[in-house]
Amino acid sequence: MTLLTLSGIRKSFGAVDVLHGVDLSVDKGEVVGLVGDNGAGKSTLMKTITGIYRADAGSIEFDGTDVLPLDPGARRELGIEMIYQDLSLAKQQDVASNIFLGREPTRKLFGLFPGFIDKARMDREAASIIARLGAHLPSINRSVGSFSGGQQQTVAIARALTFNPKLVIMDEPTAALAVREVQGVLDLIRRLKSEGIAVILISHRLNDVLAVTDRIVVLRHGRADANLATARTSMSEVVSRIVGGGDLSAAAMHEQRG
């Protein structure tokens, strides 16, 4: 069942054309890798999906709704969630504060004054979301900044989950992680999939993309240049599509660079 359908998406900034008619579809519960060289238009494409950019032409249909005229807040309510590379975490606040930032459950202080945070409930719900992700954090009450990169990623994903998303877009979630933590994040992505949540994974780390995705879409010069089933492709094919056509020597070089 198709969740997201993009067709003929065009976007230019002044004289610079970034997207020249991108077609892309994502199924419910599908993990799609989005790869491409720097400047291929990955970020722009994702921001047109979340609504930060408005596409110049084309259509975006999400879960049966035309989302093109909707603003980012409305799209988020429909279930499109994005986790940026910087995670947008408030590093000195604790886990629950980050997960519920801006949407804290409130109660009345002494039954009189509104606008006070129901911290117990917030902690409880935060803990249950972390548990649902199968993750484990040192303490729910410690500042997020004292956590490792992978643990922070967990918090960011947990926050995304509280919006009940149908699609989570992740921008380079493994780029800054220690090797032993990468597996943990990939496990989280699989967990999302198992809950029926679709994921678009943007990454330069092709090993990770190959390990966790169902399908890989290669973006090149503002077009979806290739659409490969992960099970039937290989590292070298992906690399060659990224750098363009059958230039295998360049592909080998790119691969070496990792």
Next chain:
Amino acid sequence: MQPFFARINRFTLALGVAMAFAAPAIAEDGEYGVLMKTLANPFWGAMAQGVEDGAKEAGVKYFLQAAESDQAAEPQLNLCNTMLERKPVAMITAAINSTNLLPCLKAAQDAGIKVVDLDGNLDQAVLDKEGIKITFRIGSDNVAAGAQGADYLVEKLGKDAKGPVLVIEGLSGNVTGQRRAQGFAARLKELAPGLEVVASLPGDWDRGKAASITNDILTRNPDLVGIFAANDGMALGAVEAVYAAGKGDQVTIIGVDGNSDAVKSIKDGRLNASVAQLPYLVGKQAVENVKKSIAGESVTADIAVPTLVLTKDVLDAGKEPMLQYVK
């Protein structure tokens, strides 16, 4: 974490030991509390010296404290309250302004502590309204000091002299500066009407500002004959400006305070005169009079400590008996 605890303990111990050594003698009955504006000024330093010598001669115990600056009104009030905890028999206070110490002085009075206005910063009308009765006030008569400046100027230039005169006041609104400026202007008008005060501007006790004012007025009144500044710092600023303009011989400059910089400048023949206050004498007499008052003797309500005009002649001759109190 264990070493951290140990660290705090070590720090505590060190601090404790250091302070135990630094701790002064514990208070005894009959102490005088002396509260000054600040000690970061030779004027108050000299007064503190006077207090010390006076207390030694009179055989009384005192403790002296001062705020961190002469504008720290609330810190001085807090300090005053703290001093009351030591239960002095008298509080000799130089308030930063006419109201900042009121609640403390009231509390002192209620506790039966004698209150003395050191250097005349309190306002009698305000004291009456607050119901505070001070034992006495002691200090220089600022109006008289200004007048003495005018006396000197007229004596030097003559009764029939004509020409523009500049007055540099203190911080705008400050009573001390105003009284000196007023005293000067009034006496000058009386003695030599030909000498006209063409400008009376606030120099904010600031040497640089006084120099700028002097420059500006010299531009407007190139024939300026005299400058009266409400303190020595500003007078010395005026000296610099006047000499830079090459008019050192034409303009007579008078300051107030008699501080060491001014004395030096007078000896060098640059500053013409300074109406010296005798803060040492003020401090000394304050303690002496408190002792008298506690002993039940009557004390004048308003003790004016004389001021002395310092000139090159006076300093060089060195015969003036009061010179020993110029610090």
Next chain:
Amino acid sequence: MIHETAQSGLWARAQRTSVEQLHIRLESFIVLIVLSAIMAVLSPFFLSLSNFLNILLATSTIGVLAIAATYVIGSGGLDLSLGSVMGLSGVAGAYVAVNLGAPSPIGLAACVLAGAAAGYVNGQLITRAFVPAFIVTLGMLGLARGLALVISDGRVIYGLPAVMVYVGQGRPLGIPMPVIIFVITAIVAHCVLAYSKFGRHTMALGDSESAARAAGIRVERHRRILYTLSGALAGLAGMLFMARINSGDPTAGLNYELTAITAAIIGGTNLFGGRGSILGTMIGALIMGVLQNGLNLLAVQSYYQQMAIGAVLILAVFIDQYQVRKESRV
């Protein structure tokens, strides 16, 4: 992938409790207790009810300003105009009551309103004209002080109506009114900062503006409210001092912004935002108050007091950094 941290022992547990429930670091509280103990040993006058009230009274104005500093610095901002606005507010209140003859409640309200107005201007300039907070509030420092001198003609405005004086000098149950007002303000400010949505958003904002924005917090509006609140608190401090000395003093609060910031920092507020609590700040203010009071009782010159407070500031931040680094080295 994630390991349970091997933090154990009483100290660690106590620490975690302190951070979780009281939003303070235990060290500052220990320093306060130890300092008080030292003073009690050194001076026979230190341990008395009247001296205790003295300390609170002396801390009241700075304490209220430090609350403002904690909110603004916690949000990643800065308000250098606190002391000047305090001076302006006292003069404004005294002017309204004495020169214009307004009734006492209006005179008292005028203090807070004058402060809030100055803070509102700060907030508008910072969020709408995009001038950095440092510059805007530095400008306001001069503007407010100058205006206070202009309104008062450089003199103290003496002679408030009795009700206003009571706010500063009254002692219901033997407790000075400024202390009562200060303590109530601190409790309310603590609850709001630690437990309300507004307070948590304030800290999140100072932590990461982009995270706050992404979470849908109206960042500019929040900042405007914070600066206005900061000004209003400065106005409250101005009111307390004005009422205490029965006059509006245009030079009141000179350099207090720095003292207030010092108290907040000693209390554990992160100078760059994102962390801080009112309880911590109050401990910071009391550490300074106890130090000053104790040294005053010992008749130590004010110069040494300034040195001592400077040293405590550096020591507090050192301990803080030590702890933060320890925590992040997990």
